[in-house]
Amino acid sequence: MKKILIVGEDLEIGRTEEVYARGFSALGCEVRHFSWREVTSSLSSGGLWDKVAWRLAWQLLGKSANHKLVEQANQFQPDLTLVISPRLVHPDTILALQQKGLAFVFYTDNPVDAHHTHTNSWVKRGFPLWNAAFIWSQELVKRLMKNGVKQAFFHPFCSDVEYHFPQRQTNPIYDVAFIGNWDGSRKREQYLKAIADYRLGLWGSNYWNTHCQEVSLKGLCQGMCSYQEIPQILGSAKMGLNILRPQNEDGHNIRTYEIPATGTLMLSERSQELLNLFLEDKEAVYFSNPDELRQKVEYLLKNPDVMEVITEAGYQKALKNRITDRVTEIAALYEKIKFEQDNSLQLIHSQ
Incomplete structure (x- = not known):
């Protein structure tokens, strides 16, 4: 060939x-x-x-x-x-x-x-x-x-390691970063609302400002980011959030690899496919509802040593899937x- x-x-x-x-x-x-x-x-x-x-x-x-x-x-x-x-x-x-x-x-x-x-x-x-x-x-x-x-x-x-690689900040300004557009299912709204009182960074289309109904998220979105900016954004947070669109719920999405490839802990909505790709609580952390998401964020922020171990293991897994x-x-x-x-x-x- x-x-x-x-x-x-x-x-x-x-x-x-x-x-x-x-x-x-x-x-x-x-x-x-x-x-x-x-x-x-x-x-x-x-x-x-x-x-x-x-x-x-x-x-x-x-x-x-x-x-x-x-x-x-x-x-x-x-x-x-x-x-x-x-x-x-x-x-x-x-x-x-x-x-x-x-x-x-x-x-x-x-x-x-x-x-x-x-x-x-x-x-x-x-x-x-x-x-x-x-x-x-x-x-x-x-x-x-x-x-x-x-x-x-x-x-x-x-993982696209040519563009997505660790750019970790010594003192991250966000607890959680989410890169993703507003979704008509409003599921993403509900998840982000659950952690809106943490230091939350949000990037995506202007629909977050025009269509989002959650008051706590109004004005939070910083706009679209380029492909090249992803590692810098994720490096500014302690963990990267992955919320699946409805069509991806039986599988996974590109964020599955983008987040750990930047040396950032992946905090993802749970799916069987994702559990097979990144081991739970060893290479990634998962949630299935807004309450569990909030609990996981609270736990991880109180246990930075646990975060460090999972982050490194997820990063190594990402490097094996280029x-x-x-x-x-x-x-x-x-x-x-x-x-x-x-x-x-x-x-x-x-x-």
């Missing part, structure tokens, strides 16, 4: 497609990018993502972009095409890509729920076509298989599937 085509929305630092491109380049592969944002700028306009407008326009715009994707694949001749979030990939395009090499997909959102930004008719029709599909939840692996995906694999997120580890896993699977395909062709030709 020498040539990789990575397909994603754009190449902003920290996006999954950009991180994986760096990972494959470090592995010695020649990497090319296909960006939906670059080939069709209107796909990225704010108004188009409106639910009604999107449903009216996405197929027309997507078909034009798909032609450009196939053209680039024809020119580059990749051994592997890795698609990050395939909602704009037409099923015929998957088949066209497979004329050049294998085609893998990484579902960064849940493609079997009903949300229009996660799935559509093209995504569902593409389920049985991919050579391999990756997703961040063991439970969703099972659901993908039930929906026709032939080879689905649990593929956790990872982007280089994930792309190596993908490369090994590529070799396995390619070997099986070649053997099948030889068998057919020999008959």
Whole structure:
């Protein structure tokens, strides 16, 4: 496997497609990018993502972009095409890509729920076509298989140690830091309300100021932060808070690795997937409701030695789950599937 085509929305630092491109380049592969944002700028306009407008326009715009994707694949001749979030990939395009090499997909959102930004008719029709599909939840692996995906694999997120590394302050100004947008479920509001009287740092979109109903959180949000600012922000707090979105409750999210990779204690909402990735009270600390969150914060602040031990163990676990580890896993699977395909062709030709 020498040539990789990575397909994603754009190449902003920290996006999954950009991180994986760096990972494959470090592995010695020649990497090319296909960006939906670059080939069709209107796909990225704010108004188009409106639910009604999107449903009216996405197929027309997507078909034009798909032609450009196939053209680039024809020119580059990749051994592997890795698609990050395939909602704009037409099923015929998957088949066209497979004329050049294998085609893998990484579902960064849940493609079997009903949300229009996660799935559509093209995504569902593409389920049985991919050579391999990756997703961040063991439970969703099972659901993908039930929906026709032939080879689905649990593929956790990872640590990006090039950008996320310890930047600890000697005297942290926050007890807890949370980086995350306001969520319509209001679950995040309830959790943050429970610890609002501690030194709480909050970063996210302006929805925290315009949509949040908890008075104790009003005006607390310091705005969005860049990907590069994450370690500095987490380094300014004694612990980093991870509250899962509803779609991630059966799995985990990117914060699972971002927080411990910066040498910060991860205080996370509990899920079975997370418990398997970071051991409870050894590599991370967990909670399942606002009261338990508050109890854990109070306990940890009174026991800095316990915090130190868990923080270091979590950091070491994060270092064992880097982007280089994930792309190596993908490369090994590529070799396995390619070997099986070649053997099948030889068998057919020999008959």
